[in-house]
Amino acid sequence: MANALIHAPKTAKRGEVIEIKALILHPMETGFRPGTNGRIIPRNIIERFSADWNGEEVFALKMSPAIAANPFVSFFVVADRSGTVKFRWSGDNDFLVEEQVAIAVE
Amino acid sequence: MRRTFLVLAGVFVASLALAQGDPRRSSYQDMGPALQKMQDDDSANPGMLFVQAGEEAWNAKAGSADKACADCHAAGSMKGVAARYPAFAKESGKPVDLEGRINLCRTEHQKAEALAAESKELLQLTAYVARQSKGEPIAPPDDERLDPLRAQGETLWKQRQGQLNLSCASCHDANAGKKLAGATIPQAHPTGYPIYRLEWQTLGSLKRRLRNCMIGMRVEPYAYDAPEYLALEAFLMKRAQGLIDDAPAVRP
Amino acid sequence: MTTSRRCFLAGAAVALLPITSARATPADMEAAIREVTGGATLREGPVALDIPPLVENGNTVPLTVSVKSPMTAEDHVKAIHVFNEKNPQPHVFNATLGPRNGKAVVSTRIKLADTQQIAAVVETSRGEFWTARAEVIVTIAACLEEVN
Numbered sequence A: 001m002a003n004a005l006i007h008a009p010k011t012a013k014r015g016e017v018i019e020i021k022a023l024i025l026h027p028m029e030t031g032f033r034p035g036t037n038g039r040i041i042p043r044n045i046i047e048r049f050s051a052d053w054n055g056e057e058v059f060a061l062k063m064s065p066a067i068a069a070n071p072f073v074s075f076f077v078v079a080d081r082s083g084t085v086k087f088r089w090s091g092d093n094d095f096l097v098e099e100q101v102a103i104a105v106e
Numbered sequence B: 001m002r003r004t005f006l007v008l009a010g011v012f013v014a015s016l017a018l019a020q021g022d023p024r025r026s027s028y029q030d031m032g033p034a035l036q037k038m039q040d041d042d043s044a045n046p047g048m049l050f051v052q053a054g055e056e057a058w059n060a061k062a063g064s065a066d067k068a069c070a071d072c073h074a075a076g077s078m079k080g081v082a083a084r085y086p087a088f089a090k091e092s093g094k095p096v097d098l099e100g101r102i103n104l105c106r107t108e109h110q111k112a113e114a115l116a117a118e119s120k121e122l123l124q125l126t127a128y129v130a131r132q133s134k135g136e137p138i139a140p141p142d143d144e145r146l147d148p149l150r151a152q153g154e155t156l157w158k159q160r161q162g163q164l165n166l167s168c169a170s171c172h173d174a175n176a177g178k179k180l181a182g183a184t185i186p187q188a189h190p191t192g193y194p195i196y197r198l199e200w201q202t203l204g205s206l207k208r209r210l211r212n213c214m215i216g217m218r219v220e221p222y223a224y225d226a227p228e229y230l231a232l233e234a235f236l237m238k239r240a241q242g243l244i245d246d247a248p249a250v251r252p
Numbered sequence C: 001m002t003t004s005r006r007c008f009l010a011g012a013a014v015a016l017l018p019i020t021s022a023r024a025t026p027a028d029m030e031a032a033i034r035e036v037t038g039g040a041t042l043r044e045g046p047v048a049l050d051i052p053p054l055v056e057n058g059n060t061v062p063l064t065v066s067v068k069s070p071m072t073a074e075d076h077v078k079a080i081h082v083f084n085e086k087n088p089q090p091h092v093f094n095a096t097l098g099p100r101n102g103k104a105v106v107s108t109r110i111k112l113a114d115t116q117q118i119a120a121v122v123e124t125s126r127g128e129f130w131t132a133r134a135e136v137i138v139t140i141a142a143c144l145e146e147v148n
Helices: B002-018 B033-040 B047-058 B098-109 B120-131 B144-158 B168-172 B206-216 B228-239 C026-037
Strands: A004-007 A017-024 A046-053 A056-063 A072-078 A083-091 A095-105 B087-089 B094-096 B195-197 B202-204 C047-050 C061-067 C077-084 C091-096 C104-110 C116-124 C129-138
Touching: A004 A083, A004 A095, A004 B047, A017 A046, A017 A083, A017 B047, A046 A072, A056 A072, B033 C061, B047 B120, B047 B195, B087 B098, B087 B144, B094 B098, B094 B144, B094 B228, B098 B120, B120 B202, B144 B168, B144 B228, B206 B228, C026 C077, C026 C116, C026 C129, C047 C116, C047 C129, C061 C077, C061 C116, C061 C129, C077 C104, C091 C104
Parallel strands: none
Antiparallel strands: A004 A017, A017 A072, A046 A056, A046 A083, A056 C091, A072 C104, A083 A095, B087 B094, B195 B202, C047 C061, C061 C104, C077 C091, C077 C116, C116 C129
């Protein structure tokens, strides 16, 4: 994993509401901080996080510079059928990370 | 994972119970419940990103010897190791901290370059190894060769220095538990290193934290490669003997 | 967050703010909220903003917004917006939700530059806007890194 940590159950019962947690390494530089030379360090943040369940977007988070470094997010999804959950983080400087997990729903 | 959490929670409760007569407190206990929860939850603790990367590095071949750490060290063999450092290293005949030990393995056994201090690569490996001691009691070695180092550390701990004429002991022994501006002064037992310090927004070593202390005390920090850091760490780990290792810790 | 600070030891006030940066004001926050609601009435609703009342460091503050909602196709939370009063800009995050979520509960970690009020604005599929606010006291750890 590209220094991302996903916690999702590997199996779930049909209709169960499961929690998904995602953590990724990223400095989330706000663009408001002065550096050692007094000049502002340029902004470098993740702007968007999304989760797709079998291709259907089930959650999205638009992040601002007010999100802490190494962003963490937790959200819930109804496990309605087995499949693949794809996660996508995108942001400044062409940052793009995609990860996925498989969830078996019985 | 829930079972691991329950075991660890049990360890903490047990250690608190045992500590009824023991006046020592881990810095974990001085944090608010939100930060404690962040540390305890493996899916939320940012230090775990480094542990995960460290595990990959542990299993990757390196150096001209083309060996991975895992090639010499069997699975599970790192349990309790971080809790025993600083310790004497056979290869150098000198005491080393955990970072120094990892680098000795790299140069002597993997025939690879030493990893730079405070580099992501070294922190990841240190975090992975330290994590294997989570839940273990701090166990400084019963090695009399470490006595002079620990004595030097104790002297440094108690020595008044800098613009404000403070010693480490002025805050962490004499005033632990009281407030410094808005912050609770901890007893400063380094049980959780390498820590994810919120102030740094990343993982860092005890040496980095000690330098922060010195800056706060208005003391010129020792040179980056000065031997004083190792002496202080050796003393502090002896002082923390028996407290539970909680690496990688989250700290403000 | 500022990178150069002093550790005040004589009981002085805690300085948290980068002197060089512009800062948002409570009015900016209200303006940002109006942009989302289009001026619609904000009601108190079944919204809980779970954030520690006092934090040891403003760099990483855990936050959970929970909304009681049936999360059905006819009646669900569409979006959760969070705003702040005193950071350099008033937005924190926008979460997009729907019936697939089952529960309208979102947790993340945010940066707070100073003691301030946080506001959550919840948009429902019925066009309602609910709000909850929380005050957070932001303190700072002692003995920081000074970048020379």
